[in-house]
Amino acid sequence: MSDREITQVAGNFTYTEGPRWHDDHLYFVDFYTYSVNRVENDGSVTTVATVPNQPSGLGWLPDGRMLVVSMKDRKVLRQEADGSLVEHADISAHCNGHANDMVVAENGQAYVGEFGFDLMGGADHEFGNVVLVNVDGSSQVAASGLSFPNGMSISPDGTTLYVNELFGNRVSQFPIHDDGTLGERSDFASFGDLGDEPSVEKRLGASSIAPDGQTLDAEGAVWVADCVNQRALRLGSGGTILDEVSTAPLGIFAVGLGGSDGRTLFMSVAPDFDEAKRSAAREASVLSTTVDVPHAGRP
Template sequence: MVAEGFTYLEGPRWHDGRLYFVDFYTHTVNAVAADGGPVEQIAVVDQQPSGLGWLPDGRMLVVSMKDRRVLRQEPDGTLVEHADLSKLCPWHTNDMVVAPNGNAYVGNFGFDVMGDAEHEFTNVVLVRPDGSAEVVAEDLSFPNGMVITPDERTLIVNELFGNRVSAFDINPDGTLGPRRDFANFGDLGDEKSWQKRVEQSTITPDGLTMDAEGAIWIADCAHSRALRIAPGGKILDEVSTAPNGVFAVALGGDDGRTLFMCVAPDFDEKARSANREAQMHAVRVDVPHAGTP
């Protein structure tokens, strides 16, 4: 146990010798040592924080979900608008990966999940270091966890309600090539019920991290497990978090061999915002971290 007493944890990132993460319903960005101890509050995001990353000059970027913005933390600790994505993203923004060159890739819900709206495919947005933004991938099913490979040439994206993990070549200008499968466990077609899509899925890939052998760890949130998956879809390892679900993962620690897992009973907004049952767990693994984040 690394940390407990939170509402719903997301966005774990190992950075400068500490684990950073967000807590949705206290609206906080936090940091803690790998073995636990005091948790430091880094920032407060009124419209709910999600994905985290850092620009080349060290300034932190954080997704502000409900107003669909990316915020930037200045050296004095203040948060300012880095990019307004409200005209590009149809619903709440969520996870983000910031490349070493400062390009940020941001996903979004695509539809009102908590309001039980019908499933809609959506996009990934590129935010450049100057704050300009454009859509660079479309027709994704709730794009969420994202990583960039160590050579900085490939973006890997979880599709939470798509039963698949997708990959894109990163072009020299930061835009993306055509979608291809990293792992595909079966086409769900145009099914409009996100609940039925989950029921029909082998995996429900939420958070995402990569290791030095080119495999990924995913938070398989509907099945209470973290899975290590090889390119092509072979499941290499599994860590159960039952009876809790796991919603985000990160590899970190001083040697990169600690798998951090954000766990909670469920992802229901009403239930999570009313309770303090979310925890950060950790387990040792054999293959260390690679890529970004």
């Protein structure tokens, strides 16, 4: 485990997610204040958008307009030049649970994960989809049968999509075809097949990792937020653990690489992911530390 200095970048939030480095600034969302936020050069935080149905994944179109997932109504919103939010895509027909994290490709196509079931309501585990959203707002299921598809990244050459399966004990990868559709799933890192077990608690108990948010580095490694083990992990192909940053006693739910040289690892942390507890408290923050290998790919 690496012993690194950890700094708080932003604090006093409910449940931070989706840290993204864009135009020399850190952006992130806060679930239960419904806000999309930007950290300014002086360290202050500006709310740049409010998403009443709870924001999640962030990305940007080629023309610079921001996309943000609206979780509970299962939409992707687009921020126009005047700051207003408009509907970019309604993906509800492809979702069996809340829409969740997102990565936007260089050409503006977006990949959105969805829960697959009512996690916060205590429902049994069911497999979920990755939804492809085209630039014109049309959408289709790009991949199915994933165990809570969550954090995603795209390789620098645009040919591979990496997907964290939060309750699947693995990170999956897919070839990206020229039209944005996905090929056959394979393992980037697998720590054991959990099968069709319906209990979320048992799936987590049998997991070596619970990968939430994700980011890529320039050596082809994947950083994941291992949310139940209170650590950020740098994984090599096949599942070799190359580096580890502990966030104990806090859980970690998202990671992002950025900063002026791409070597700042941003980490979204909170005591847990319980909706009732997090929405009633201000115990979440974004932390940062310095790593050796810089960011690559998208986001």
